[in-house]
Amino acid sequence: MIEQNKLSSLIAEFNGVSFRYPGGNDVLKDIHFSLEPGSFHFMTGESGAGKTSLLSLLYLNALPTKGRVRLFGYAVDQLSRRAKAHIRRQIGVVFQDFCLLNHLNAFDNVALPLRIAGVKESEIRHHVSELLAWVGLEKQMRALPPELSGGEQQRIAIARAVINRPTLLLADEPTGNVDDAMANRLLRLFLELNKLGTTVVIATHNQGLIKQTNFPQLHLSHGQLKIIPSQKPYVDMASKLFNRGGTHD
Amino acid sequence: MINKTNLFFGSASDTLFLAWMSMIMAFIATLILAGGLISYATISDWERSVSGAITVQIPTYDREGKPRGDVVQEDVETALMILRTSDGIKGATVLDDNQMATLMQPWLAPNTVIQELPLPQLIDVEIDHAAPPHIKQIQADLAEQVPQAVLDSHRFWLDSLVRLAHNMLKMIGFILVLLTLTTTFTVIYATRASLTVHESVINLVHMMGANDFFIIRQYAWHSMKQTFLGALFGFLLAIPLIIGVSFFLRTFSNDTALAIGLTSWHWGILAFIPVILAILGFLTAYKTVDCYLKRFL
Numbered sequence: 375m376i377e378q379n380k381l382s383s384l385i386a387e388f389n390g391v392s393f394r395y396p397g398g399n400d401v402l403k404d405i406h407f408s409l410e411p412g413s414f415h416f417m418t419g420e421s422g423a424g425k426t427s428l429l430s431l432l433y434l435n436a437l438p439t440k441g442r443v444r445l446f447g448y449a450v451d452q453l454s455r456r457a458k459a460h461i462r463r464q465i466g467v468v469f470q471d472f473c474l475l476n477h478l479n480a481f482d483n484v485a486l487p488l489r490i491a492g493v494k495e496s497e498i499r500h501h502v503s504e505l506l507a508w509v510g511l512e513k514q515m516r517a518l519p520p521e522l523s524g525g526e527q528q529r530i531a532i533a534r535a536v537i538n539r540p541t542l543l544l545a546d547e548p549t550g551n552v553d554d555a556m557a558n559r560l561l562r563l564f565l566e567l568n569k570l571g572t573t574v575v576i577a578t579h580n581q582g583l584i585k586q587t588n589f590p591q592l593h594l595s596h597g598q599l600k601i602i603p604s605q606k607p608y609v610d611m612a613s614k615l616f617n618r619g620g621t622h623d
Numbered sequence: 624m625i626n627k628t629n630l631f632f633g634s635a636s637d638t639l640f641l642a643w644m645s646m647i648m649a650f651i652a653t654l655i656l657a658g659g660l661i662s663y664a665t666i667s668d669w670e671r672s673v674s675g676a677i678t679v680q681i682p683t684y685d686r687e688g689k690p691r692g693d694v695v696q697e698d699v700e701t702a703l704m705i706l707r708t709s710d711g712i713k714g715a716t717v718l719d720d721n722q723m724a725t726l727m728q729p730w731l732a733p734n735t736v737i738q739e740l741p742l743p744q745l746i747d748v749e750i751d752h753a754a755p756p757h758i759k760q761i762q763a764d765l766a767e768q769v770p771q772a773v774l775d776s777h778r779f780w781l782d783s784l785v786r787l788a789h790n791m792l793k794m795i796g797f798i799l800v801l802l803t804l805t806t807t808f809t810v811i812y813a814t815r816a817s818l819t820v821h822e823s824v825i826n827l828v829h830m831m832g833a834n835d836f837f838i839i840r841q842y843a844w845h846s847m848k849q850t851f852l853g854a855l856f857g858f859l860l861a862i863p864l865i866i867g868v869s870f871f872l873r874t875f876s877n878d879t880a881l882a883i884g885l886t887s888w889h890w891g892i893l894a895f896i897p898v899i900l901a902i903l904g905f906l907t908a909y910k911t912v913d914c915y916l917k918r919f920l
Binding site: 455461462475491 | 823828832833834835837
């Protein structure tokens with residue numbers, strides 16, 4: 375059913391994409407780019423440049439007003455609701471404002487994508503506990519989001535985005551509320567997932583993070599996209615970071 | 624841990640409205656339906672007793688108080704012939720003195736000699752309930768051939784009462800339909816309000832790849848649970864009231880027709896009210912959320 379419409383093996387493909395909110399001007403103008411499987415990109419640009427809108431198109435929260443978006447090879451405007459839901463389950467998103475459910479504890483927030491995917495409870499318990507321990511929140515498992523600090527909430531949001539090993543990981547300012555040590559630790563998590571095959575796009579203002587890893591940038595300015603390639607040949611950034619003496623468990 | 628119904632409903636604040644409304648609806652519906660069932664049983668009982676209670680009187684004295692003599696026996700035989708040849712009548716028997724005495728016992732002093740009283744000859748008519756007789760035709764035949772005979776049938780005056788009761792049953796049905804509609808609109812309102820409150824959560828879950836059924840199920844189960852619990856409570860609250868009224872009627876009313884209580888069948892029907900409301904809550908919430916989700920990509 376869904377396989378019939380698949381045309382390419384690219385994770386995402388934007389052709390002449392423009393986007394505007396109802397009654398507004400174009401936020402994105404004539405965007406062309408593609409994401410190869412297993413690639414890692416930073417998304418940069420001033421506030422209001424259109425980063426969040428571009429991410430919205432990538433996680434199927436909006437459709438382009440012009441042009442065509444393909445995700446996992448499928449033209450998104452031709453997908454059924456069921457097929458869209460299926461594709462969304464392959465995308466992990468870290469929202470800028472975390473979007474945690476305040477009435478669910480940390481464990482249940484992280485477990486949510488797995489429950490939506492219908493994973494068995496025994497597996498959920500195992501995976502969620504392990505990941506929460508990895509992000510240093512094993513003791514706050516039963517805490518509700520309002521009881522946690524901004525940094526802790528952000529780590530829960532990240533854990534929730536990566537818990538089901540997404541094919542595409544999108545993160546909007548994922549290190550905005552954490553200190554440098556934790557930012558490095560989270561970056562290592564993203565790099566590790568990337569090593570395992572996850573395509574990663576991180577929207578950030580953190581130049582330090584970009585310089586450390588030297589991945590290509592999707593730079594947005596006034597709705598236009600410019601791709602800034604890697605300055606140096608690719609090196610195994612994960613290994614590099616792990617060997618820095620970070621607190622790797 | 625979350626289950627299939629509490630993803631959107633962490634706090635009880637937005638859940639109580641539906642439960643309270645269901646409780647009130649079920650309470651009213653139970654009382655009204657109980658009234659309807661009792662009315663129906665009463666009407667049936669009336670109709671049974673009316674169609675089974677026909678008596679023909681042949682006066683033994685004329686209007687001046689003089690004995691009518693042998694003509695009484697002739698009238699009795701003519702009346703018996705008319706009755707026995709009419710459709711819908713299984714048999715007709717003249718009551719003897721002993722039967723008359725038994726019939727009159729409550730009104731007579733002990734040792735009263737019944738033959739000394741100016742009592743009419745009574746013919747007890749046995750009706751075929753499967754094919755009841757045409758009472759007016761029998762009455763016309765009797766009036767023609769035995770003008771003195773009096774046909775006692777409660778049907779004439781009870782017919783209008785039964786019609787009234789039937790109209791009352793229709794009214795009860797109408798009120799129950801109104802209650803059903805009110806409950807439906809209540810569920811729609813409560814569900815829509817809840818959807819508006821939880822729009823961001825729904826959007827988030829939707830973005831995580833939850834299909835429509837995952838979200839619909841949360842609401843539909845929640846609605847069903849709330850309407851069922853509320854309705855069950857309303858039903859339970861109505862029970863003592865119904866029992867109390869039935870007890871009062873049986874104890875203090877001389878009218879046996881009003882003293883009819885609810886049978887186990889009736890209670891069984893009433894017990895379905897919470898179930899029906901729960902199903903209504905489930906289906907209404909299901910449809911409401913299904914329509915709502917169409918606005919999401």
